Amino acid sequence: MKNSPVKLVGWFLILLVGGCVDPYRPPEITAPDSYLVVNGFFNSAPGTTTTIQLSRSQNLADPKTPTAETKARVTIESAHNASYALAEGSAGVYSMSGVTPLSGETYRLHIKTAKGLDYYSDYVPVVTTPPIDSLSWRAEDDGVQINVNTHDPQNNTHYYRWEFDETWEYTAGYNSSYVYNDKTKGVDLRNENIYNCWGSSTSKNIITTSTTRLSRDVVSQFPLNTIAGSSIKFQSKYSILVRQYALSQAGYDYYDQLAKITQNIGSIFDPQPSQITGNIRSATNPTDLVLGFFRVGSVVTKRIYIRKSQLPSWRTLTGYESCVTDTLTLRELQESPTGVVTTYYPPPPGSLQYITAPFACIDCRLRGGVNKKPDFWEN
Known part of the structure; x- marks a missing residue:
């Protein structure tokens, strides 16, 4: 997920005894464990920059900003022994430019922290993302539904993930001269x-889908975002920029499971809390959990605008x-x-x-x- 701080999520058990409500916080919630969080991918598009962000997880009740993992040695290594170093810019953000992965090759991520701890990802193939065919929207009774359409004519992709950035133009209550x-x-x-002024926000949920059950690798009118018609986002003009990623089956399974346990919470019928295993592991301590999934591939984008004049008189x-x-x-x-x-x-x-x-x-x-x-x- 793009620049997403990670907090450990636990369960709160509520004991109803004689009308009293007592919160129960299991040890896992207050435990001091701090796990490495890896966010980013090896961008296969020519002329682009690859960025890997490293930070540390924190407990649910911790109000501080997650700690950046600084002064690490971050490299991307091919199965044929090529190695590419990423340089740290801002704290915990490592980047490199001018390197394009080779089609048919596999790559892994290697992280050596300032404390000497080694982390390796699995070797993963280069996955090319097909273009977004179109972004569409429709006005409903109480808002706007935004959908994405895409397909792979080679019938090879099957697994997709999306993120988006929203921007909208609005005004103050009065114009002060x-x-x-x-x-x-x-x-x-x-x-x-x-x-x-212009406001902005980014997608918060994990959005994925699979076409494996379809006869063709086609995504049609897949819902990405719903916005209330009364929202200030539609006061003047609204825009959404969508990023599309093709995933391997392992990548899809990781994000799908992560979505289930982080987004579907709040009732007794939701999935039980469980440990999510990505494709990055500690070589120093097998019990040291790593949060994140390393992938190699491209990202494609598309932007649309919606003007107030195009909408009902909300x-x-x-x-x-x-x-x-x-x-x-x-x-x-x-x-x-x-x-x-x-x-x-x-x-x-x-x-x-x-x-x-x-x-x-x-x-x-x-x-x-x-x-x-x-x-x-x-x-």
Whole structure:
């Protein structure tokens, strides 16, 4: 999974005795074990960069950011003794460029940590990903369903996985053209656009499918994402970038099992917690668990846009519904203890009053977005 911190997941047993609810935390939840987490793959597309991210797992209740595994020696080795070293850039992120795996060859990942612990993956073949034929969407009663379509004319792929990035354009509740200047105790023109913003998010779930039961290697209208019609993502324009990966059967089995025990939890009918075994193992200590699956292959991408004008007349819930304005004199602005310091349009000529609104209603960045348009954004 792309840049996904891993936490150990355990069960909480609730004992109902005489109306009391007592949480039970098994030792596995509070155990100090910290396992190596490997995220990344050997990219077979020419001219691309291969990136492997190393970190350490942490307990479910640990609020800290997962620890990066730094100063390791990371190499990719072929079955015919070729070896390619990855260099560490930011903490725990190892990369190399200009190396393309050979079709028909097999490769493994070798990690030697700063503490001298060795980890090896299985040797895996190069798996080429077929193109995405199309991304489609349809408006339903209460939202939008986004689907993917693909096929392998050679009938060789059979196992697929997807990730996606979402981006959407939205605005603040009011357009603020003026700002109160605390130094001059006056009102100036605002020199920064804080009305238009772009929000973003990435897929959180593991999304896989298999065509092994079909007569042809075709994926048709497979659901990737569902978005409520009232979402702020549809206030103006929405975009989704989908990444498609072809998997080996072993890779598919790993991600399928991981999805079952991490995403289908919450009822007594869900899968029992169990240990997930990838294709990376410790050569130093056989009981040292490693989380991750090393693969060699390509990734293909496709992007679509959906405009508000293409959708039904759904009411967008932006979070600004409770915003209200006030009218203040310059003196009241100077004395305001609430931080209400801006106008959203010019006061009438000769007027000493300003129409104001709270920062939360005029600065779109406070909703988690950025006010710089992405380079890929279409006009």
